[in-house]
Amino acid sequence: MPLLHITVLVPFLLALMIALLRGRMARLHRGWLVIAGPLALFIYFLTRIPVIKGGDSGYETVSWIPSLGINLVFHLDGLSLLFALLITGMGMLVIFYSIYYLDKRKEELTPFYVYLLIFMGAMLGVVLSDNLMVLYGFWELTSVSSFLLIAYWHRRQKSRYGALKSMLITVFGGLAMFAGFLMLYGMTGTFSIREIWSQTGDISGQSLFIPSMILILLGAFTKSAQFPFHIWLPDAMEAPTPVSAYLHSATMVKAGLYLVARFSPVFAGQHEWFWIVSGVGLITLIYxxxxxxxxxxxxxxxxxxxxxxxxxxxxxxxxxxxxxxxxxxxxxxxxxxxxxxxxxxxxxxxxxxxxxxxxxxxxxxxxxxxxxxxxxxxxxxxxxxxxxxxxxxxxxxxxxxxxxxxxxxxxxxxxxxxxxxxxxxxxxxxxxxxxxxxxxxxxxxxxxxxxxxxxxxxxxxxxxxxxxxxxxxxxxxxxxxxxxxxxxxxxxxxxxxxxxxxxxxxxxxxxxxxxxxxxxxxxxxxxxxxxxxxxxxxxxxxxxxxxxxxRLSLVDKEWRSGYTLNHVYDGSIRLVERVSRSVTGLYMTGSMRHYLMYIFTLIIVVVGGSLLYADGITFGQGEYAPVSFFEVVAVLVMLTGALAIPFAKSRIAAILLTGMVGYMVTLLFILFRAPDLALTQMIVEVVSVTLFLLCFRHLPRLKREKVKFRVKIPKLIIAVGFGATMTLVALAALGSSPFESISSFYVENSYTLGGGKNIVNVLLVDFRGFDTMFEITVLGLASLAIYSMIKLQLEPGSKPDLVRDVPDDNKPRYARSNDVLLQSVAKVAFVIIITFSLYLFFAGHNHPGGGFIGALMAAAALVLLSIAFGTEFVEKVLPVDYRKLIAAGISIAFLTGIGSFVFDVPFLTQTFGYFELPVMGKTELTTATLFDLGVYLSVIGVTMNIIFTIGRDN
Structure with a gap:
């Protein structure tokens, strides 16, 4: 059945489309668009009934991480078909019901339907997955999406309480289930549920068999609200009624039942399984x-x-x-x-x-x-x-x-x-x-x-x-x-x-x-x-x-219990919070200096101790390349600048010295013939110095207090020890690696396999595209966190401590220059830099450049324009929502990776080819360009979101 992975993907794609259409469907209730997805899926699964009834089943594999045995394996049999019909059929009716239940004029419908569709896709993933790790991923996604649905009316304290309780309990069970899955893998050597079935007779006597069974049952019992884990379900009723009708009657709470049914062929021959499952079920029934x-x-x-x-x-x-x-x-x-x-x-x-x-x-x-x-x-x-x-x-x-x-x-x-x-x-x-x-x-x-x-x-x-x-x-x-x-x-x-x-x-x-x-x-x-x-x-x-x-009017009576399981839960949460607050207060002092001391000390002890006491560690003696005069000069200047920073009398001097160190690193990259790294380092220095200056103007005047020397000794020891440890790590990596250098592989295959002559760019967008994708994701999250932190207001009308007050006229002030010469030059330079940015982007696959460098160059152009004319002017001329630009960039990168599934190849597999194009002639086209476009957009969004957020006075 070649459509199984599509059926799981449909709700997620529909959720993405609904999110992107936010604000563009003022007249039409979003539910009418959403309902098409589950309706189509329900019809599709109905057509599978004769096939499954006839004894056939659908089995489909999409490569993901084949080296670890983790692939997107979907299987449709009688059990998964039954649940798939419940998920899509009830989903269709609930969405139709919600169209009339939720008023589009009063409710924020886009998040509601996005969360609902994510939940539907996750549930389909659970019941169709044959791979334990994939099943677990979808399982936890149901917990997260149900948390969002239960907390839909998030301004209500009861909604937030019910959502948190449901997620804590079900995620606890999910983690226990995950441990059980790992035990099964340890016994069988496979993540495939059907392959585990075939080995049941061989593993039933192993020591981990019963513990794995109990852990998997914990996951099932918490998700299906079995006693004593049932306490989350009544509080989850704070969700809108369509959510209750869908999650808590037909789908999510049935996931635990599905898990028990699915693993019955593995564990049903054990007396413990019979007693635990039937016993807990009957106790839950009567309770x-x-x-x-x-x-x-x-x-x-x-x-x-x-x-x-x-x-x-x-x-x-x-x-x-x-x-x-x-x-x-x-x-x-x-x-x-x-x-x-x-x-x-x-x-x-x-x-x-x-x-x-x-x-x-x-x-x-x-x-x-x-x-x-x-x-x-x-x-x-x-x-x-x-x-x-x-x-x-x-x-x-x-x-x-x-x-x-x-x-x-x-x-x-x-x-x-x-x-x-x-x-x-x-x-x-x-x-x-x-x-x-x-x-x-x-x-x-x-x-x-x-x-x-x-x-x-x-x-x-x-x-x-x-x-x-x-x-x-x-x-x-x-x-x-x-x-x-x-x-x-x-x-x-x-x-x-x-x-x-x-x-x-x-x-x-x-x-x-x-x-x-x-x-x-x-x-x-x-x-x-x-x-x-x-x-x-x-x-x-x-x-x-x-x-x-x-007759006794008991229905009108308030039933107040004494010590209940809810009290146990609430008391446990309060105890954990109290203990964690006390323990955290011992080391979370609010001082960045203390935190760095903790981190560096741990690295010195763990990493440095390992290097000194581990066998077979050498430090590359006799394998050093010759050092040129210019490299010595660059390093001496760099060391001078770094040593001068702690003694700087003002923040301006410290910032300039930091920039000097960065530009010396750029010079070293040039000397080492690494133009990509040199370009990146140079532009990063431009942007980072700008950020330093933006933050600098929010800070009070620098005051250096006199500290006794004995207080400085521990800091000096940590600083020297950390530097020595990192030096030893670098030398050990040079002299103690048990493997041959992988660099020759990239040199030999970057063109034949990646279609590019620029090895660095091919590494980023092809061979190690997974790393790059997560790096831009982390950058995006960090950027949004900075935005949220700056915009956070602890009380209505209050301003964060690090941001200046708004002037009396309540109009925001923006940093800008009044220099006519700077403004004139900035206009010309902006066009030149943007053009060069686009050149770096398109040329990067075969020449120095790429999406990351091009994006930083474009951000530098925007920074220059902002300094010359003010951020208010830039926002008017270029009305771009940089937070949405981050989302668009990350989405393009993810969709490029997902697109490889269509061709039955692993996630983020790139390809290239040569085509005869009008005017341009023979031209190389590569899918890595699309991925690089995602990197380009997300990095511009991250950089400008941070700069514009910090650059405003309010």
Missing amino acids: GSIQAMKQTDLKALLAYSTISQLGLIMGLLGMGSAASFYTGEEAVFFTAATTAALFHLINHAIFKGSLFMVVGIVDHETNTRDLRKLGGLVSLMPVTFTVALIGSFSMAGLPPFAGFLSKEMFFTAVLNIRQLDILSPQSFFTIFPVLAWIASIFTFAYSMIMVFHTFFGKYQPEKLDKKPHEAPFGLLLPPILLALLAVITGLFPNILSKTLIVPGMNAIHPQLAASSPFYVNIYFWHGFTAEVWMTLGVILLGIVVYRVYG
Whole structure:
């Protein structure tokens, strides 16, 4: 299936497009553009159903880091297809719902849809990845994007609290899972999940097998909100309702279930897997159902019901692993639990998604989700009530809805577990159906509270901020479609059994599927079986619990617990903050001098000690090149300038001496015949001296205090020791390298493989393009950090300490020159320098130059223009947003690297060729030029963003 990597890439590309179109879609709601992506993906995955049903599967590999065994390997089987359909189908409905839920006049929609699309792409990456490292990368991306979505209303303290809690807990689980993946790699020597399956029999007895299993389960339990890691999910309900309907009912919380199902072929044969997964699932099931009864907020009720239902599915996956203890018909007998898990996974996404949307409608139309204020809405919102009734009855497990069928299958699974003979006495397994039955009673009760307490009872208009009315059709359509699905899948369940459930079973139990094909036939009536009597008991006792709950007005009671897991979490965070603040306060003194002393001392001890005590270290004696007279002069001038800096009486003198040292380095590069480095160093000195001067005018007058000599001794020792250490490092690199110099490889291959005669430029944009890409990314982040730091205002109306106050007329002042001669020369010089900058950019692949040097030259031209005419003039003549220019440059560099995937070659692979062009004749064209363009734009953006930010007075 050649489109698998495209399906993962589509949401990210769409997110990028939405971000770039920001501010250009004033009339059109962005949701209408966004919805096209998940719709197309959903249709594509629907077309894959016959292929997967027929026994085929899609497998696709895109080279990334083949030397480490890390490639973008995507695999589509029955399990990943089921989740992909949930991700794209629910995503499509949620986006349609959000179009009418989020007002484009009041909400910032661009970030919302960018975060949502990133999350969708990350989830698709999780369920389609076959490589452990790639799966982990997408896994953590879901945590980051969900953090951004939960904190969408970031001005609310509860939103920020819920987002942080969810990320801390899920990232903790993700790191544990990462450690488990590394253990699996250590045992198998592969990152491929399917190759690990084939080695299960060889690694099951190794010492790291059980620890890796536990660590991977930690990742699954934290992501799927299993007890005791469930505490993040209720607080995540501060997110907008479309986010809750998507992340917390259908997708993100299902990622842990997917992980357990995906690794069942590896770990299901272990008794520990059975007990941990099924035990944690059943505990979560009953705990969540009891807690849901206590909630007065509708979303909180749904949050705990989601925790409960996730526990149910997790427990079923654990019980389904019992099939690995047997063979033949006995094994198939216990796979009923897996069948129930997959069926309820689909049902839960359908009815819980519709219920979250219903709650959003109620909140949208009444301005409250508080059950104590709601009631009597059935006559005002009949369509919403009908959807809520179907969703709640399906969640409660009542016929004729699909939830009834999967609940009956759940009862069958827990009853079957009593036949296990892995424990004596077997009667212990009776606890499984007992816990399932009790939890189902509470599930029935809170489902009735959800629908009847909201829509029946006394109407209380005095407690509502607005008069309720039926929601617009756009808000109603998605939950209506989901409610119809709950009815259709209930009446015709075998539509799912043969298309999605059986292929999913084949993926979870591949060995059983290979020996005998699975057959699933779901129907309503099985006679008066134990499951039927259990259901009747649930209904009768559920009605009693609901009536008692309502009669005693317990729904209006504030349930205050004593010492809860939330208190443990909050206390742990406060303790960590307190301890870290105390420890950090010991060495974070606010003095840059102290920080440098710490860093240099550590380098001296670690690096210097290693050089002195390691075996085989030599310092290149007898291998030095002859030293010329001009090199001696340049070094002496450089040393003189460097030694004079600490004794300078003013900052101007110190800056000039620093510049002198830099220009002597430039002279050395010229003497060593390194024109690229010389050009770069020279322009860097121009720009850096300008920056020094800009910062200088913000600083107070330099005052050198007299310090006793004994205070200077430690600093002198550190300075001399650090210099000596770096000298030894350089000499050791010259004399102790166990490898041959790689320089000959670049000399021989820069033209044949990189298409360029300038070895330095080919290195930067081809052989080591990955380094360059991350360097410009770091530069961009540093530039934005400087911008944020300068612009930061601690209080409204206050100014940062390092920036001058604005004059009385509140108009910003800009640095500029009044020298007419300078202004006249600057105009001519600007054109010449920019022209030379473009020459360096285009010529750099074969001659001295390149994107980095050309960008610095262009920045120097802009600096000259700014000094002559002022930054205000430059901003008017060249109205460029340099922060956006940074983003554009980095994006071009990344897209150049990603483009190599289209040709099935590793990331950032460059190519070149010769073409006959009109007028120009035979011309070399190379993709590295596009990458260099990204470097060029980003470096200009970084430099000018810093200079313009610091150059302003305000």
